[in-house]
Amino acid sequence: MVKQPEIVDYSVLEKVNFPQDLKTLTIAELNTLAQEIRDLIINTVASRGGHLASSLGAVELALALHFVFNTPQDKIVWDVGHQAYAHKIITGRKESFSSLRKQGGISGFPRREESIYDVFNVGHSGTSISAAAGFAQAKCLKGEKDKIIAVIGDGSMTTGLAFEALNWAGDSKKDMIIVLNDNEMSISPNVGALSSYLNRIMTGHRVTKLKADVKGFLKSIPGIGEHIVRLSQQVEESLKTFVVPGALFEELGFTYVGPLEGHRLDYLIKNFENIRDMEGPVLAHVLTKKGKGYRFAEEKPLDYHGIPPFDVDTGEPLSSASVFPTYTEMFGKTIIELARADRRIVAITAAMCEGTGLEQFKQNFPQRFYDVGIAEQHAVTFAAGLAVEGFIPVVAIYSTFLQRAYDQILHDVCLQKLPVVFAVDRAGIVGEDGATHQGLFDYSYLRSIPHMIVMAPKDENELRHMLKTAVECGNPVALRYPRGRGVGVKLDQELKTIKIGRGEVLRKGSMLAVVAIGSTVYPSLAAAQKLAAQGISVEVINARFVKPLDSALLLKAALSFKKIIIVEENVLQGGFGSAVLEFFAEKGVKGAQIKRLGIPDEFVEHATQAQLRHKYGLDEEGIVRAVKQMIK
DSSP: OOOOOOOOOOTTGGGOSSHHHHTTSOHHHHHHHHHHHHHHHHHHHHHHOEEOHHHHHTHHHHHHHHHHSOTTTSEEEESSSTTOHHHHIIIIITTTGGGTTSTTSOOSSOOTTTOTTOOSOOOSTTOHHHHHHHHHHHHHHHTOOOOEEEEEETTGGGSHHHHHHHHHHHHHTOSEEEEEEEOSOSSSOOOSHHHHHHHHHHHSHHHHHHHHHHHHHHHTSTTTHHHHHHHHHHHHHHHHHHTHHHHHHHHTTOEEEEEEETTOHHHHHHHHHHHHTOOSEEEEEEEOOTTTTOHHHHHOTTTTSEEOSBOTTTOOBOOOSOOSOBHHHHHHHHHHHHHHHOTTEEEEESSOTTTTTOHHHHHHOGGGEEEOOSOHHHHHHHHHHHHHTTOEEEEEEEHHHHGGGHHHIIIIIITTTOOOEEEEEEEBOOOTTOTTTOBOSHHHHHHTSTTOEEEOOSSHHHHHHHHHHHHHSOSOEEEEEESSBOOOOOOOSSOOOOOTTOOEEEEOOSSEEEEEOGGGHHHHHHHHHHHHTTTOOEEEEEOOEEESOOHHHHHHHHHHOSEEEEEEEEESTTSHHHHHHHHHHHHTOOSOEEEEEEEOSSOOOSSOHHHHHHHTTOSHHHHHHHHHHHHO
16 A cells, blocks of 8 residues: 655745745755755655655755756756756645656656756756756857756766766866765765776875875874874875865866765855856865665665655555566576576676666675676676677666667677677666656667577566576577566576577467567466457467567468567567568568557656556557457
């Protein structure tokens, strides 16, 4: 049962509907407002699910920006949007916030279609600085003086796109403000060269010699020398954080301000007022705490990044009706089993260790696990390098994020026919995260690449066998599986390989064939069973492979049935159904009536997976309806 939001007395929040209302409040009232906004966010996410820890950490930041700047004339560009709930609440969406991520409700991410205060649609990391640079250049061309502010997290700052934009913006000298929201954690702990750079500065030859000389002198002081040495080491760590980052951004052409305490509204407001009057590119470094104001989220920010409905008092997720393992969990268990038998298998993720089910792999094989940060392009080419040297890299990335590495998949992996396995998680309809996160394009963008094998399991047991097949076949492979729990089938004790390009007939029929793949197979079987009770005999084929197709099985179906329905959880353009139609055209198949069920030429908005599958006719009811229409 979904828990309803608690009724809370929002004494200050009730007076705030838009940013201009903030400007009438005192600092004390703004602090009260921050707590009330946190209460609203916590209670709403507890009932709806959503991105909790990031938004709790950015409440004061959102209030200070809207207090100081003249939005929406001054534009705030949020990166990813995980941290933008407070922004939504104070920009006219307080009353509709309870509809967060609901079908027909407000999005979990900033959207231009939703509000004039959402100046750029976001959902993927690292885009804010580039977009803000474009806004700044446009203002310059139009002779306008409005301010442009990009808010980016320290995790997103690891993306290549962010550094490309920093390089351009610093060199262009255009007026723009970058707010680095530094909470020392993205979705997974940050990795990368920024911290390494800081260490290099402090361990260079001259600095090292100086430190050794000073340490030797301090130790010689009777009684207090060792204590001072320990104190100096603490100071050194502070210098890395408080001095060197400024030098880095100054070298890139920015005026560096900070670090600033991100939960002191009086400090933030005063500093942003000063920054507002500066010319040229400015970077404000703001230190915040992820999960601020909710104990459970502060203690375990990773667990509360994106969370399903939960109990506010205990912090525990509300019980799920299903006890079956998720596809992600099954992938994680199976790759460990395979890695024990083959030392060549390594695992790679792009800042999504837990999300892709690789946490246990990391613990079991720490030397064979690589988190490259939010850098999908690097993850793929890094895997290619490992593959050239004889390893079998398994790259686990969500479908929507793998889109960012298309060129690397094509050029660095497939062109060289390297045995890289892409574990394409969260494929198909994802649900409440909406258009930016639906994994509905991978069949289309992967099957067109030479040497690529594309497969999708019908259930969690078949996923295990497909993963074994993928790591042993010696080809680039994309193994695509959905978000959520499996169907609860019995698991085979022994892993087996599946013949590449071989489908299977799951149910015999005489009137019509349904060719399904991946998550659409079991709804097709359920539809066939329901139709059988009405005297309609339907054959159900599990295609298994988008590429290569099972040509013999498909030709037999075309000859046996004059009516065929193809079901896929992908866009129809260039997807699995398109592949079958192309194959039939090449073979000169004539006279067969073929209908494709899938996603039309549109972006899929936020709702539950069940609601969206029903909307697009990809559930049992939709398939039954399509069969009846065809046999008429």
